[in-house]
Amino acid sequence: MAPACVEPEEVFDYIVCGGGTAGCVIAGRLAEDLNATILVLEAGPDNADLENVHMAGGWSNMFDSETDWNIETEPMKAVDNRQVKCSRGRFLGGSSGVNGTLCIRGTKQDYDDWGLEEWTGDKMFGYMQKAETFHGKDWFKADTSIHGNSGPLHTEPHDLAPISNLVKEAMVESGLPYTPDMFSTGEISQGCGDVARTVHQGIRSTAADFITKGYRRENITIKTEITADKIVLEKQDGELTATGVLTLSKDGTQAEYKARKEVIVSAGAYCSPPILLRSGIGPKKELQKHGIECQVNLPGVGKNLQDHVLCFMFYEVPQPSLTNDYLAYHDNAIASTYALYQEKKSGLLSTFPFGVFGFARLDERLKDSELWNSSPREPGRDPMGLAPNQPNVEFWNTELYGGPKQYTDFPVDHKHAFAMCALLFNQHSRGSVTLKSSDPLQNPVVDHNYLDNPLDMLVLTEACRYANEIVMNGKATKDVIKGTWPEGLGYEKWTKREEWEPYVRKHATTYKYALHNGTCAMGKDGNPDAVLDSKLRVRGVKNLRVADVSSVPRVNNGHTQMVAYGIGEGAAELIKADAKGKA
Template sequence: MAPARIIDTPVVTNTYDYIVCGGGTAGCVIAGRLAETTTTRILLIEAGPDSKDLATMHMPGDWMGNFDNNKTDWNIVTEPMAGANGRRVKCSRGRFLGGSSGVNGTLCIRGTRQDYDDWGLEGWGGEDVFGYMKKAETFHPSARLKGAAGVHGTEGPLHVASHELAPISERVMESMVEKGLPLCEDMFSTGETAHGCGHVPRTIHRGVRTTAADFVTKGFKRENITIMTDVTVDKIVVESQGDGLRATAVDLVAENGTRSRVGASKEVIVSAGAYCSPAILLRSGIGAKDELEKLGIECVADLPGVGRNLMDHILTFQFYQVTEPGLTYDSQVFHDPQGLAKLRKQYGDTKSGFLSVFPFGAFCFARLDDRLEDCEAWKNAPRKPGRDPMGLAPNQPNIEMWNTELYGGPKQFDSYPIDGSHTFAMCTLLFNSNSRGSVRLASSDPLKNPLVDHNYLDHELDLQVLAEACRYSNEIVMEGVGTKNIVKGSWPPGLKHHTHKTREDWIPHVKNSATTCYHASGTCKMGKSDDPMAVLDEKLRVRGIDGLRVADASVMPIVNNGHTQMATYAIAEKAADLIKADAR
């Protein structure tokens, strides 16, 4: 999308009680919950379009369609990263109402309760966060996944249900169990299991993806919310009031370049995600003073932690061919030139078929202590009492693994099996990485994406642990009873990674295939008053500025050892309660 022309100086056009900057996962939840107080006036601002008629968002199996459209993807690409062989990695983010809840893998993997206890912040322990996850959802039990007692919600706008596994996933789960990962069906909801496999609830119900937009639309649409789409937040207006500073308004840029300013009588809440929330703060003069001055931005609050502490769960894909047709969905999607057209008609008629699911299958968490006993980096790394060298307690997993149900992955994986082959991938994800990245401004122009450097695999121990995880994942496929007799070889043909035996053999694969898991977080971290890098206090308030909070995945001091979707819903639910409490 070409940059718009920015013209004139804004004046206040309207005033609301609360302005929520970002209509993604967190922003929609916060706006919807604040609107439960019917006398409150809320403005929700989203840079992308309304998602009501966006078929690629509602149809789970066509998620990649969002990434082919410059209007619905932020199209953020990292800076070159030495640990990933100098590659740049695409970090797709949803740019429409509902945000990345409309493009993610639909997975409700909450992490462990210990993850949130480790934040060490009042009101943010495991019991608190899991309670807010429960509040957000309505869980629909099934014969496959009845749901663990007491952990699922029944009244939230987010509809959650189980996934019917493809045959390849049944085989992979059988191999996981045989290779030392006990079956615990709803383990990803309880937060109590660090080593085992199970079924993952998904944000799909009756073939339709449910997203954060459901908190402000459909049955939860309220007249006291004004939703602006196709409008970019430039900056927060901060003014002197009494002896301090206060956020009083927000400057906006429309698609045609027209500027405007809207006022906030109570609070401004920034919920634009781990990349865009720090960018908004930086453009507002909130960040490291020396860096802001280099861009010609006046510093109103010298907070050096803004844009630092960028975390993610680095991910690798390992592809395999299988000998039997019908185990994967490849024949439906890739082998028939009219396959996708047929699938779209089936979905349109009945909300069923491949496009009604997100094709991730069997999942597991794993501890790797025993497997890393001979690793020098592991043995020699410093560790705290009761923790491993990655900083994890025994009740927290080192890695996550799962399989795809056809060939698939980020857009750089484009060797499609159109020759009649049947394929799947094992996805291997690293928790609690030591490496940290950053988000910086390229310029003060709000229509330019920030500079993102995930700094993947900067730390040697991250590389060694992920290499061992890939080795374990490969053993599950090549040696497990459910899969060892159906694997024909790697995909594309000619790759030999499945024959590798040592951890060192896997390191080139890790460096070459490492990619984002879309779990960016931590760039506006909350922390205690003695933490110089904490941007926020325990109530999500920006330090030194009244009437301004941040609430999304950027606030996490440490990213959870799971997926960030449900954690972000919890952060938003708690943020709304904190805001309501302060208003009282």
Template sequence: MGLERFDSGHAAEVYDYIICGGGTSGCVIAGRLAEDLNAKILVLEAGPDNADLENVHMAGGWSKNFDSETDWNIVTEPMKHVDDRRVNCSRGRFLGGSSGVNGTLCIRGTRQDYDDWGLDEWSGDKMFDYMKKSETFHPKAWHKSDDSVHGTSGPLHTEPHDLAPISESVKQSLIDAGLPYHPDMFSSGESPHGCGDVPRTVHQGIRSTAADFITKSQRRENITIKTSVTVDRILFSDDSGEPTAMGVSTISQSGVKIDYQARKEVIVSAGAYCSPPILMRSGIGPKSQLEAHGIKCIVDSPGVGQNLQDHVLCFIFYEVSEPGLTNDYLAYHDNAIASTYQLYQEKKTGLLSTFPFGIFAYARLDERLADSELWRNAKREEGRDPMGLTKDQPNIEFWNTELYGGPKQFADFPVDHKHAFALCTLLFNQHSRGSVTLASADPSQNPVVDHAYMSHPLDMLLMSEACRFGNEIIMNGSGTKHIIKGSWPDNLTHHTYTKREDWEPHVRQGATTCYHASGTCAMGKDGDGNAVLDGRLRVKGVRGLRVADVSSIPRVNNGHTQMVAYGIGEGAAEMIKQDAKERRMGAGVHGLKV
């Protein structure tokens, strides 16, 4: 493989822009570029359309999309520091991508998170504006929203989540623990230490996904959507002396190989796990790795597939002594799920109309770690803690489930009229870094993913202390201490843990993904040898090619990545339009034909 040329007799379909991946960022880019009715856009998606996928539109059916053709079915390598466990990294493999299987959460993080990227194009203010642009927020009377940060005209419809009784109880315990209530803090980024409500990408009982940017009322004739088509590699010409992306080579579900030609740009938007393999199969990546798979290296870019980040997550389960606090009775008791499902089908309401996460909190852990020698002696930059965060950025996040639930391996459902919930603990800005590497040059083979969870001792320290803090909140808080019957299932004893060290085995045994994989095609400034992209998402060393999804971000935000993916899509579309305009103006000045 190497530089490939479209010959004059090639019958490839021709478009202005080809977008490789119909996930969150890709759909946003396509929808925004199509606002120019003269632009001809092709979206290539490996999975099916989502129009008839009930468990996409019904948020409560999210997990039914996994371990099937609608999931990429990526599993990590065994990870040494979490007991050599492998973790499922489920991702949406259909139009709309992971916006159709995620927790529907709109948690932007703080402006400082994006300022920390050090790229003028992606400041905190700009990112918050991009995220706002995608949104139409639907307020509720009980929720005090910050209207200055919410959009009113985007294709993504959001609304606050009505809390179950258990969430109101957890909220009170969070406040008791010194985490004051700021209703819209997860939209405004106003506090690194407090609790609040999180808007969801659900409106009138229907999940809103990125596919809505190019379907339904946003469907435009200048967008062509091809589903069940896998992108093998980018095709290049070197007529200009520098490799220039001219199109893509694909394989259909039936095995037919088809090429498509791009007049202006190719945009790769396949996510943190799948964008690096497309670049690598195209000859862009670590030279030694490419050559090991028989791929000719066009650009030796050592950062491709490196810098893999995520937010490590641990669930801590509790049994509740009183009925009606959790929503288990609507899902697991007797034949309740049948009537719950019927309610959704008839009225688009009830348990299945939303995602069963409750109240959320951010927390700083400085004071709680003051007794740790590791924390005190760790290197730190001026004004930042050992995790690289300022005092205005959170170390961790908490939230509760509103019934028993979590990853599929959590199968101890309270079917015998018992009631359980989890406090979820999430670590921000971990030091551990993983990788995405090629298993094969065959595009049908998933890449090799190693998240290397907990491989840095500070990550274990922070996560253990966070679990300890979370358990104290539940066991001591006035909203929850009188309703906790014990751990769930009852062979766990974490409600008696008092030392930080008690929690390390729980972290090793329970650490899992929060599905926030990022950073594997990172942007960076000139001179950064590990940067794959420049600040405008352009792949270094070639022309006409960008990567625009969460793989492009240098450091994962201290929030969730759904809104970041929308923001990257909005920003990418603006930059692509600006660059096209400048090319037209330049061509006009020089009398050239564009």
């Protein structure tokens, strides 16, 4: 589209393209140098007045609107050609304002496996700790040695609903021993525990807190509702150099902002690749399709897309008050629940309705599988490429009915339901992010290619079977399950792996709130698919980095919220160190 006009340029030391999780962290940390000037460009609005960001229970109201990127995958063959909605926060703070608030860091081995000196497990856990201020509760036995106490991100444990305590007992009985803070330590691959959440005193803590509230500094300029179109590239001393950013505002106004030192792209796994591609950085043949001159031929841009694909399995319970449905769906309950939140910042809407979590290895359960036994494996690794200290899958329960938008059978007639969720780690299938056109206002084409690899299907199918066994065989849970919700699916009676595969094909989905990454991956010198070096610098371009979850070479075996905070903290340290070296 043609710009309405061209504004005069403004000049800053650093320009951060994307005010999401990593971008806000980077901007906040760079602004600690009061002599530096930082511009944050965010495509969506400010989050200050978005009640459903700060009220964690209002998360779903942020989707299917201008505060959602409204991205939907291409049809995917292995899941019955279904398309899956991949909602992401489109406002200051990004998906940190709509995610499940979970602080599940994965294992240290996950980051050691990247093979990059700057991003070892110890360093990543240190970065995640730096971002955090942890607030304990009397009942929660926290490992205080691994929690932070001075970061802008405020976290605390989640008080479980009755159904979650029963599921916890069933998990322990099934071979997942309870360790309260296991998802913070990164040392346990088989067990269950509680999860710290990015909520404190009933208010969701987001990455925007790094540059707002008590951390708003005069040297940060925040421009919202402005889309980063492309990076301005110039030849300086014979080197291709990023010198600024061309943008498009909500009213169609085009503007160019100049960067004295660096441009940092932090738009996430879906939106960082398009910025590079529109700038002429990416696979040459793909750029030519859209009439874009190739400045740097980097075939890895937009490739290597990874996600944590999962399945929800719902169960009806006849006993009232085991789940929290009565606080949300029955009669006029949501009105009083909302009034309680407004008055006291407490109750159902003050938190996210996920209960207890578990990690599991599946070696023993898969030893009868011909595919598992015949698949190649590296020494000390299973066919999924995982070591014994890394989990194959994750389980958790919801504390009421709810999940991705395709689940619409709410128990409004005084019934009660919860889900068991099974999530696949270290999937082998890879997807892609490509341009639909050179128009910055058009969403990219996203193909997650879920479960294309047969091993992925095998492991997720076995995970669903295991999750069902936990609730149907556990002494604490088996007598409170009436059957599936809605009725008729019958999986509470399934015992064979082959019974589960059709269900997985029909119901495999995404956790929605930014568990995807890898599309601008870091890598060692000589890796032809690496978009970035180990310091997040775009290969072939000076003064340009990509710093967000798109930079991750391989997705961690946990959730990616804390990875995004860790990448932000680490990136800021690398940028500061490079600036000091140049001074």
